Amino acid sequence: MxxxxxxxxxxxxxxxxxxxxxxxxxxxxxxxxxxxxxxxxxxxxxxxxxxxxxxxxxGFTIQEMVKVMEDESFLHMEELLLEKRRKIHEEIHDLQERLADIDAFLESGREEDE
CATH class of the missing domain: 1.10.1660.10 (Multidrug-efflux Transporter Regulator; Chain: A; Domain 2)
Incomplete structure (x- = not known):
């Protein structure tokens, strides 16, 4: 112990x-x-x-972790991991779009200065 x-x-x-x-x-x-x-x-x-x-x-939330622990056989572990992976890819895509928007905004500001 x-x-x-x-x-x-x-x-x-x-x-x-x-x-x-x-x-x-x-x-x-x-x-x-x-x-x-x-x-x-x-x-x-x-x-x-x-x-x-x-x-x-x-990146699991407490609620997601509770769900994993309640399923003591861990049968749904792969399913939860794949869902987490999908969400992370979504977040990456959203962040890349934001970066592109920021770059475009900065570029438009530079063009106006010229």
Missing amino acids: YKISEFSELTGLSKETLRYYAEVGLLEPAYIHPDNRYRYYDDGSYFLALMLGKLRAL
Whole structure:
């Protein structure tokens, strides 16, 4: 069993993040001491913590992460990842269009100065 500070160091998730994940039901401690309320995590929690960290790094929202964790078989993981990928491509396209608009606007301003 790992204390929250040890588990935080082991997984790279802050203690605040671990507390929040427990609050929203993403990653419950394996054990909470009844007297001092210290949180303890086990090896089984380690895999889940790493997965949550990776999902967060991939841009998943808390709600999306909850959906993944509720589907304990992870059958829909690929589907969610493909949807996330599609949305990122959309965002890239939108940002490229904005860049083109900015460039065109700057260019039109230069032409007027000449």
